[in-house]
Amino acid sequence: MRLEQAYPEISFRWRSRNWWARLTRVPPECVHLENDGQWMATFIPDTLYLRGKGSVRRRPARPEVSLCLACLQQQLEKELTRFAGRVVSFEPDTAAFTQYFFVGTGEFSPAGLQPEVAAAIGRRLDQPMGPCGRCDRPASWLWFSREDVPSLDDVARIGVAPGEPLCATHGTQKLLASFAGIPEANLFYVNVPYGEAGAYVWI
Numbered sequence: 581m582r583l584e585q586a587y588p589e590i591s592f593r594w595r596s597r598n599w600w601a602r603l604t605r606v607p608p609e610c611v612h613l614e615n616d617g618q619w620m621a622t623f624i625p626d627t628l629y630l631r632g633k634g635s636v637r638r639r640p641a642r643p644e645v646s647l648c649l650a651c652l653q654q655q656l657e658k659e660l661t662r663f664a665g666r667v668v669s670f671e672p673d674t675a676a677f678t679q680y681f682f683v684g685t686g687e688f689s690p691a692g693l694q695p696e697v698a699a700a701i702g703r704r705l706d707q708p709m710g711p712c713g714r715c716d717r718p719a720s721w722l723w724f725s726r727e728d729v730p731s732l733d734d735v736a737r738i739g740v741a742p743g744e745p746l747c748a749t750h751g752t753q754k755l756l757a758s759f760a761g762i763p764e765a766n767l768f769y770v771n772v773p774y775g776e777a778g779a780y781v782w783i
Contacts, residue, residue, distance in 0.1 A: 626638040629769065669779065
């Protein structure tokens with residue numbers, strides 16, 4: 581898919597789109613990164629990495645790009661608010677994370693989640709979520725703060741922590757607010773949800 585078709589709202593730096601950038605496989609960068617590189621993310625919306633190999637989850641796949649926080653938030657808000665599936669999402673460790681990505685339920689193991697972690701997340705996705713904690717719409721997201729689940733290895737907390745049930749709109753807002761609270765970041769991989777259910781995890 582052409583860059584302009586995939587991201588019509590974003591302006592990209594010309595130098596990140598010329599022949600040398602293509603030759604060296606440098607992804608196109610939004611114009612804001614030219615003067616401010618404190619917050620940047622590699623956005624690969626339609627690809628999931630399984631055992632280190634990219635696997636396309638939506639076709640036509642949009643190209644890999646580097647985005648500032650504002651442009652990433654714009655793209656994620658557009659995608660996440662219209663995702664009709666169920667999501668368990670974990671607030672990232674801002675001091676340690678380098679990737680934040682969605683994994684569908686059928687691919688927890690190939691994506692590298694430990695079996696007990698995958699099972700615990702799967703059980704939470706199967707449980708009724710009730711109404712959104714911010715409005716009267718049905719919840720489709722379950723947000724776990726760092727206080728709820730300090731580490732993705734904490735299987736017991738994943739199983740019993742109440743979390744915050746949210747609709748897609750308020751779940752999206754929660755995630756984007758979490759990113760906005762991070763003063764600096766360099767994320768190597770961010771994607772968007774696919775399928776019917778899954779989890780947003782960090783490493």
